Amino acid sequence: MEITNQSYIGLQVLIVEGLIKQEAFASIREALNKVPAGKSKQLWIDCSHLQKIGLSNMSVSTFVGKLLELRKEDAEIILFGMSSFTDRLFKLLKLENVFRQVPTLADAYLLINEREKMAVAD
Secondary structure, three states, X not given: OEEEEEXXXXXXXXXXXXXXXXXXXXXXXXXXXXXXXXXXXXXEEEOOOHHHHHHHOOOHHHHHHHHHHHXXXXXXXXXXXXXXXXXHHHHHOOOOOOOEEEOOHXXXXXXXXXXXXXXHHO
């Protein structure tokens, strides 16, 4: 797992890529807590590994529980790279409205760019 921290359009964006093991969520939370106060936090998580989640000794429900805990850190969470299976699972669990989902990392950037354009237009 790799965490990339960058500033983008006035936001602090943490991008998490690779297989996430349960103990890695502490590192993610620590990275979120290092974001300066007053900065909007974005947490973008690569979910292409979710089909291999059994390799990390973590269930999907544990993964979702950890995501819910991270929402308490005042970070918007965007999930990308979900397989069709994972996408259906999130819909069955009614999580599609809880976490924003985009197909790719590039789409996460596009989403933020669109929001910025809409905010400027208003």
